[in-house]
Amino acid sequence: MPRVVPENVQKKQARDAKLLKELKERRDRERKERAEKRKTLRANAEKYYKEYQNQQQSLVDARRKAKNAGNFFVEPEAKLAFVIRTRGINKLDPTCKKILQLLRLRQLHNGVFVRLNKATMNMIRRVEPYVTYGYPSQSLIRKLIYKRGHGKVGGSRIPLTDNSIVEGQLAKHGIASVEDLIHEISTVGAHFKEANNFLWPFKLSSPKKGFAEKRHPYQNGGVWGNREELINELVKRML
Template sequence: MIIAIRIRGRVGVRKQIADTLALLRLRRKMHAVLLPDNKSIKGMLRVTRDWLTWGTISDDNLEALLKKRGRKPGNKKLSADEVKLAIEEIKHGKKISALGIKPVFRLTPPSGGFKNSIKQHWPKGELGDRGEKINELLKRMI
């Protein structure tokens, strides 16, 4: 399971990239989505690499993300039982929106700020594919 986080805002985005970000449901800064790990999604992430960062989410961070930032329609929080059920269903390949959970997670800017420039690619900057290192950033944003 891949998590993608939009780092940069909406100003100066080309139409093709804006459309791709909309297809990924990443319309605003500091929003995150869970995505399946397949060829078409990776292609979309590569096209939008100048605007977001992504990587493989760990089970601990997935649980923390659903507990703290997971919402049902009506902006209601998830109960502990719903979180456990959602984690099991997600691991078996079910979409998060099919579980009655909003697909977009609204995060805060990272505590302590970004460590590098948000205009350069990983490892010199914050953008692009991070792999497992996304979990460190995600912990500071939840």
């Protein structure tokens, strides 16, 4: 005589089978979504790389063309600056203190990206004796974000160890990975403000071989002021 399985056991077995099936379907779906996402992110990274290469090649071609024609080549105007605080709070007047707070440069050796326009240039010039700045290369932006990048998540400083951290905060702006974030910053895109606000100010180390003369401008062999493209060399010594 076959063994009779109690009704409550049958219901439990059916429920467990249903839950197991749903779990398996969800895992399969998530696995497929992750594979598609990785494929999309890889395609985006390759697209950005080609875009950066084309930009560099276009500049080189334009310089060569101007040189061969005996003309001067006017470099494109910088849209982005990287600003580093070089002095502390001693003899800091209230206006400069407020501007440094607005620039998010609250501590010595903090660094931030700034979109260059008339308003931000006026702010930087007002606090110039306390900062040094210049125009970062795309490779430097990439290195900074990968080596020292932290995001603002719920008011906390979180290292950018995974694309999901960026996606969770910036997906609504079309930024779903660290590469998307780098591209948005380096091209000063439509959502630069949101991307830059998500990035926590970079905490840099004291530069190798130190600073020369903090009280003098860079043009006179000192520290503060505009370094233009030479900011890349300084930041590399501070990473």
